[in-house]
Amino acid sequence: MYWEQKGPANTEAVAKLAIQRAKELKIKHIVVASNSGATVEHFLNQGLEVVCVTHHVGFTAPGEDEMPAATRQKLSDNGVRVLTTTHLMAGLDRALRGKFGGVYPSEIIAQTLRMLGQGVKVCTEISGMALDAGMIPYGEEVVAVAGSGTGADTALVITPAHSKSFFDTKIKEIICKPREF
Secondary structure (H helix, E strand, O other), X not given: OEEOOOXXXXXXXXXXXXXXXXXXXXXXXXXXXXXXXXXXXXXXXXXXXXXXXXXXXXXXXXXXXXXXXXXXXXXXXXXXXXXEOOOOOOHHHHHHHHHHOOOOHHHHHHHHHHOOOHHHHHHHHHHHHHHHOOOOOOOOOEEEEEOOOOOOOEEXXXXXXXHHHHHHOEEEEEEEEEXXX
16 A cells, blocks of 8 residues: 555554454564554554653653653553664664764664655664564564555565574565655
8 A cells, every 4th residue: 555645644543454464464563663652552452562662751852751651551451562672773873863963884774764755764773673672572563554745655574584694584564655745
């Protein structure tokens, strides 16, 4: 499925397609990018193991956590595991770029994935982050859901690899993504 435009208007339809495809393929785990918790709520009570990956603390402002504690608790109460950690394709490379300028390897990888859309990059990144954190099983396909800002517009079937073996990641299917990004 290809959306005419990127953005949050696609979130509900992305969730339906992602859940449907996960069930068709008997995939048990879904990894969702969500900073406010609104996107991940579309995946509650669907019989899937859900991991929500947020921005790291300090992404918007020093020391600031974008997801309120009450939202974290609500998601936890509904069986969602929430991961807040350094982004796989940022971290120290972003600090070096900010301090000294230039382009660094993880940024080149991120920009290459963005050729398919921001959501494809984020889906790849969050599934690797969830795997590194031990929140999804190694060697299994998962469905990853992300967007181009807020909401969701992209879903992939992916077998992530640990960050130390990033290039072993396999994007098996693009369930949906925007045509324009």
